[in-house]
Amino acid sequence: MSQSNSLNQHTPLEYSTEDGRLKIFGFWVFLGAEIILFSCLFASYMVYLHRTAGGPTPDDLYDVKEFMIETFLLLTSSFTCGLGTHELRRQNKMGVIIWFIITLILGLGFVGMEIHEFVDYVGEGAKLTTSAFLTSFFTLVGTHGCHVSLGILWIIGILIQTARTGINAVTARKLFIVGLYWHFLDVVWVFIFTVVYLTGMVL
């Protein structure tokens, strides 16, 4: 493995230590496991898609305007999070904090929209226990929403640490990893957008 003396000047700070490199790789393995978790939830959603038990169908529930706003909020937050990582590589602490705070606001907007959407559905009589379709829908979309909520808390924690200790090998690694997590949530949402919402409109 390359040691510090063989690391050239192009090496970003988060890869500058063996510890940082291993933890970043470990996080990619975790994301691999997350793909499998979500794939099982997607599989059960597709299996139960038509098992509506006389309750609301996808066509009755999904609202184009709402899920498009959710999609654009999350896509934009993924972009601003990427800009945060870009500023991290320029060692610009203020830039990192500003872009990650914008990411947080967009993420909160997304979670708020999703809670609103779920409350609406329950008001329309589409509850978790109404049908197998709704159980799998709420489990899939809700698991993603929980991940986003957890990501918001995680980013807040790392931002506090960054504000206090500045950008160093430890905070750079943590910011990079939370960035990977956030982009991954956008990847999962792309499939929820495609497989759940758009497909729900054509079937």
Added chain:
Amino acid sequence: MQTDHSTTSHGHEGFPWKHVIGFILSLILTVAALWIVVSLSLSVTLTITFILILAIFQVLVQLLFFMHITEHEGAYQIIAIFFGIFLAAVFVYGSIWIIY
């Protein structure tokens, strides 16, 4: 093991073109998927095939433009992610194949 802070930023200066291009591509792909569903009256199978292809491109944009998946020597993370994708495909396709 102190890296020289003044030089680590080399190669990451300036305008983040990569991110901006990635963002524009992701917006285009999203709007295109919605357009296929709302405006084109294709058959159900064709519509779903097209939007799934767009979703795969969308994921590639995220992985390549935002997550820097090819970054770092060895890049063993690509193996981890593709193993995850392989298992995901088996679970999803297998479930659909059994049920329908």
